[in-house]
Amino acid sequence: MEVSAGFQVVSLLLFCFAATSHGVYFSSLKETLEVIASPTNGQVLKAGEDNITVTWGFNQTWPAGTDSDYKTIKVKLCYAPISQKDRKWRKTEDHLKKDKTCSHKIVARPYAASNNSFTWTVERDIPSATYFVRAFAFNAQEEEVAYGQTTDAHKSTNLFKVQAITGRHVSLDIASVCFSAFSVVTLAGFFYKEKRNSDDNKKISTVIGYLDSIAATSHGVSFSSLKETLEVIASPTNGQVLKAGEDNITVTWRFNQTLSAGTDSDYKTIKVKLCYAPISQKDRKWRKTEDLLKKDKSCTHKIVAGPYAASNNSFTWTVKRDIPSATYFVRAYALNAQEEEVAYGQTTNAQKSTNLFEVQAITGRHASLDIASICFSAFSVVSLAGFFYMEKRK
Known part of the structure; x- marks a missing residue:
């Protein structure tokens, strides 16, 4: 009796697992809905600020009664193909339970054939990407039976962008x-x-x-009191865009030999930092430039620190994954034995307007999440197989 009961439990679990593998396919749906969204083609919306107004209704060119089993409407924000490339967590699948194209809900409500409209504020956690809007009609069993979207079948027209929130709020x-x-x-x-x-x-x-x-x-060193005695060069060219977590920056620095020998006699340590350009500090107090270096927020990202040497200094740094999207330059500080800044050098001019480069931040899910998901799934399968094996031995 124990063996029989064990087999029944395992059989039930396998049946449930098999049942969840079935579902509705997008290719089986009829495009019977007309959907219009307010953003114009190419428009850029700011997450947490701008709105999208969506209107939808039944396409009157279809025969009357075609929508008789439509009970619910769900409107979603969907990734365009350009923002799905190399991002498996946004991948399009014909099987709608596996599809990741439309993962952001806008609104859900009971079905009505006409006079449907909703204004949605783009949520603060929406990542930077190119989007369109799609509506699904569901039957009484909560299965998709029809759809409509603001773009064509190739998802290449009437697309708009969302600019994500980065940094502090x-x-x-x-x-x-x-x-x-x-x-x-x-x-x-x-x-x-x-x-x-x-x-x-x-x-x-x-x-x-x-x-x-x-x-x-509250006292400390002021930037205006420092001498610019260091020459600093960074590998990015003016206007170059680097990807966080992928691209590298090679920095070289040395003492300016045109100055008097011995000027650097009290230099003990060098700290090289990634600094925000003025264009990326505007309206962001947490990046504000202050003359008092203890309060200054211009250079908050450390690249490298080490003992001072007058020449032959070089370091290659991979842009960290948590660096926000912004425009940057590189600055090096020389510190004395008391760990106080005494001199500096930077890759830009005094106005911080030349030799600037950009970093493109990481948004959305990362490969580590996919790996973790696979590991947990594999653990579940192995556990089920082990349970089945133990029951079989009884």
């Missing part, structure tokens, strides 16, 4: 300000409470000393 700045304000208020309250306690002068002295230490940390 305003919400993070607000949270930072709130926590900072809370800290200041708490410190002020502590100081007031201690001041009222006339018998505890030691605690008051501690608070005053703490405030003095905070004031001391």
Whole structure:
């Protein structure tokens, strides 16, 4: 009886697995819906800001009653072929359960033959890509039975783009300000409470000393006080676009030999950094240039750091996967024994307008996610096979 029960469980699991492999194929659907979206061909929309208005209805050129089993409509944002290339997680499959073309939901509602419209704000997590809009009609069994889309059969017309959000958001700045304000208020309250306690002068002295230490940390080196004594060259050409996680930057640097010998006698360390150009700092306070280097946010991405040498310095750096889309240049700082900046050099001019290059950030899923998915799937299959084997031995 135990063997029979085990075989029944395994048979049921295999049946369920086989059942899920069936489904509706896109090639079997009729294009009976007319769908129109507001973006014009080639228009660029900003994620989290711009809207898409979609209208749809039954194509009146089809015979009356053709839509009698349509119960639900689902409207989706779909990747155009140009944004699916080399991205398996966006791959088009005829089997709709496996299809990844239309993975972003816009709206779902009961079916109506006409007068359907919906305005959707492009969500903040929508990746940069080229898109079109598609609507599916479902029957009472929640199976796709018809469709319509804003592009042609080749998905080459009426396409628009979405520009994804990269870097920090305003919400993070607000949270930072709130926590900072809370800290200041708490410190002020502590100081007031201690001041009222006339018998505890030691605690008051501690608070005053703490405030003095905070004031001391506000001082530091100013960029305007540094000498430009380093010559720095980076491999990207002016206007070149590099891909994060793939392309390399080779940086070479040395002491400017036209200056007096011995000027670099107190240089102990070199730090080379990737820096934002002014065009990528506009309206982004978290990338703001400040003369006080402790507050400066221009150069937040480290390339390399090491002991100082006057010449023959070179380093090849693969652009990290988390570098955001922006326009950049490279800057090197020379630091003294006290780890304070004393000199610099950069690949651009003083106005930061020459020899600039771009980085194209990674958006969407990565190969590591696909590998993890395959591993977990393989583990499930092996576990099921092991269970079947153990039941068979009983």
